[in-house]
Amino acid sequence: AQKITQTQPGMFVQEKEAVTLDCTYDTSDPSYGLFWYKQPSSGEMIFLIYQGSYDQQNATEGRYSLNFQKARKSANLVISASQLGDSAMYFCAMRGYNTNAGKSTFGDGTTLTVKP
Amino acid sequence: NAGVTQTPKFRILKIGQSMTLQCTQDMNHNYMYWYRQDPGMGLKLIYYSVGAGITDKGEVPNGYNVSRSTTEDFPLRLELAAPSQTSVYFCASTGTQDYEQYFGPGTRLTVT
Numbered sequence: 001a002q003k004i005t006q007t008q009p010g011m012f013v014q015e016k017e018a019v020t021l022d023c024t025y026d027t028s029d030p031s032y033g034l035f036w037y038k039q040p041s042s043g044e045m046i047f048l049i050y051q052g053s054y055d056q057q058n059a060t061e062g063r064y065s066l067n068f069q070k071a072r073k074s075a076n077l078v079i080s081a082s083q084l085g086d087s088a089m090y091f092c093a094m095r096g097y098n099t100n101a102g103k104s105t106f107g108d109g110t111t112l113t114v115k116p
Numbered sequence: 117n118a119g120v121t122q123t124p125k126f127r128i129l130k131i132g133q134s135m136t137l138q139c140t141q142d143m144n145h146n147y148m149y150w151y152r153q154d155p156g157m158g159l160k161l162i163y164y165s166v167g168a169g170i171t172d173k174g175e176v177p178n179g180y181n182v183s184r185s186t187t188e189d190f191p192l193r194l195e196l197a198a199p200s201q202t203s204v205y206f207c208a209s210t211g212t213q214d215y216e217q218y219f220g221p222g223t224r225l226t227v228t
Contacts, residue, residue: 047216
């Protein structure tokens with residue numbers, strides 16, 4: 001079984017500040033991938049960042065970084081220097097590579113609002 | 117590449133009607149997915165496929181059927197539509213070596 005939990009339904013951040021969006025997960029798969037997606041009000045899904053379960057270093061992509069703590073089963077997204085265009089819904093997701101090969105699970109999302 | 121295409125973009129169904137949502141990808145991806153997204157909520161996996169001829173249930177498969185006769189196509193069938201199936205439906209695909217899922221633009225379905 002796979003489960004993703006995002007406990008922050010909504011978050012506010014001041015423009016140019018950093019913000020952390022929380023994500024915890026549970027899986028029986030020994031090998032898996034963790035993902036973050038952004039969904040603006042227009043509705044499309046935009047891939048942000050990926051972390052493999054065996055990756056030693058935390059993933060970074062521009063202003064996005066993933067704080068991966070395997071023992072705690074957490075995969076928090078950090079957005080640095082927030083911009084107004086970052087206002088959107090953010091989803092944490094995972095995909096299994098062994099027992100649940102291919103199966104994908106999304107969290108309920110966090111709505112981020114960036115204030116000017 | 118067109119990526120992942122979905123048709124139709126919008127559809128209104130009456131209760132009890134049936135329809136097929138089409139999904140096609142031109143990236144030769146093994147994995148394909150159908151999700152539904154209710155307003156303000158996350159994506160719920162309906163069905164997924166790890167290759168042609170292989171499909172498996174996700175979290176919310178009741179009321180839906182799928183088939184995967186080719187690598188490219190993964191249609192979703194709704195039988196006996198119910199108001200609870202009013203949602204936005206996303207199709208997605210990914211390759212074995214890919215990280216991200218590539219999403220289609222979605223189909224907004226209303227059942228009245």
